[in-house]
Amino acid sequence: MSSGVLHQPVNLPANQPKQFYRGGEAIAALRGGTSGDFGPEDWVASTTTLYGRSDAGLTTLPNGVLLRDAVQADPTGWLGADHAAKFGGDTALLVKLLDAGQRLPVHCHPSNAFASSHLNCRHGKTEAWIVVGTTGPDPTVYIGFRDDVPAETVAEWVATQNTRAMLDALNPVCVRAGDTVFVPAGVPHAIGEGVFIVELQQPTDFSVTLEWQGFLANGDIGHLGLGYDVALDCVDRQGWSGKLEELVRQTSAKWAPSVDLLGRDADPFFQADRLHVEGSFALEPSFAVLVVLEGSGQLGELEVHKGSTLVVPHAAGELALSGDLVAIRCRPPVLSAVSSMEDVTA
Structure with a gap:
């Protein structure tokens, strides 16, 4: 493609x-x-x-x-x-x-x-x-x-x-x-x-x-x-x-631009963080699924708002998530953690 x-x-x-x-x-x-x-x-x-x-x-x-x-x-x-x-x-x-x-x-x-x-x-x-x-x-x-x-x-x-x-x-x-x-x-x-x-x-x-x-x-x-x-x-x-x-x-008391929600035990399976954006936050290249819980703004050139669900391809590169919003970002497993788990269970 x-x-x-x-x-x-x-x-x-x-x-x-x-x-x-x-x-x-x-x-x-x-x-x-x-x-x-x-x-x-x-x-x-x-x-x-x-x-x-x-x-x-x-x-x-x-x-x-x-x-x-x-x-x-x-x-x-x-x-x-x-x-x-x-x-x-x-x-x-x-x-x-x-x-x-x-x-x-x-x-x-x-x-x-x-x-x-x-x-x-x-x-x-x-x-x-x-x-x-x-x-x-x-x-x-x-x-x-x-x-x-x-x-x-x-x-x-x-x-x-x-x-x-x-x-x-x-x-x-x-x-x-x-x-x-x-x-x-x-x-x-x-x-x-x-x-x-x-x-x-x-x-x-x-x-x-x-x-x-x-x-x-x-x-x-x-x-x-x-x-x-x-x-x-x-x-x-x-x-x-x-x-x-x-x-x-x-995790509700944790407030940072990106809050890790699941910790290392989840890394061989998936990753999730809560994004608190006031202004602009740079998202590194990754396949990701975003769920916007509050507020509105833009992901790159795409307008997003409360209730938006989005899929982001890795090839989109680094993107700016901007505005005033809270979103959950979901990503695939950490590859090094997958390999470590496979080594242990092999």
Whole structure:
């Protein structure tokens, strides 16, 4: 692909594939659109499809080309030479806006190793949540088992759909805007009603749904076609109650031109920072996804405002983000961290 308009930042419309759970009002309020009952996720700059679907979830660029196809046609232009050498035309990143209009089911996601062995994919699904808003009296997320849980106990909970036991076994964490939650692959979790997040994740839609009753049509949908006897091998059954500080951070008091939101543990999977711009801030060349939370301004020559979601190709070079605004910048993994992780797990 030649240099030109698609080697500049691109404003993206909402991309809300239908989901099995309710939500979407907070997305509509941020973006200035209308909400559907089952539009709780906006897949931003997505090259990933919903599990089992051929096209749902993919982002279409203004020229009608799928972002996935554009990146695969010019991985160096979109992603940079170093990233392309490691991942080819794979962005290694999926970003979503997620507005939980009801509590999500207890579920978890496979690791890279599990996905490679059982799902023929190099990526599992480690993810992270950046809380950008909440509603209701007790906005809560549930993260990791409180105590170690035997494999046979997890299997019994799933077989009998013992929702209360599953939820009681998790650590409830009341959240507010500025909180971040890092969710390693395998860690069971659920997002409570009224929690609005910017979510970063590896670019798959792999979920092992432990609590499927009342959410999915049947249990067969919840085990990725593997059967629960195999799928439950991906569950992290260790207790997290004494080390939640490894997963949950509060960042709202941090105020700098760029605030690192996730820390080094996330580096092998993705990067996120909150940008506070008063005047102008220089963005180094990188593939990036931006979500503008407040204010307005310009990214290069492109006007942006509250609710703008943008994809930035590496070949756009150094860009000035100017104006008076707050934005979340999401980027692919740190390549040196990916290599280090692979060396350890090899």
